[in-house]
Amino acid sequence: MRIGDAAAAAGTTPRALRFYEQRGLLPPPVRTASGQREYGPGEIERVRVVRDLLALGLTVEDLRGCADRLHLLTQDPPWRCGSTDPGAGASGIVGRRLAALDAEIDRLAGLRESLARRAAGED
Secondary structure (H helix, E strand, O other): OOOHHHHHHHHHHHHHHHHHHOOOOOOOOEEEOOOEEEEOOOOOHHHHHHHHHOOOOOOHEEEEEEEEHHHHHHHOOOOOOOOOOOOOHHHHHHHHHHHHHHHHHHHHHHHHHHHHHOOOOOO
């Protein structure tokens, strides 16, 4: 399927598909004789996985670090990341992102507490 149809099937835009390809998250697709990109079901599923991971808070740079293993998440059943230890290779990406989220939650909780005290006239 051509880039417009593939993007629609994956719930994204042709621009995003080209961006994922440029960043190494999506392998270069097969090209037609006229040079147009051709995508199959495997590429569509991979784009869905990338979008899901980005929606969970991982960054493009995080995903670039494990792009060679993203296909494992398209299997049925999907491969599990396993460790959340920040020093554990590819799965360390998840651990680092969880730690960053925990730090942000702590920061926001403290900010909320300070604002609530000030609103109550306690500060």
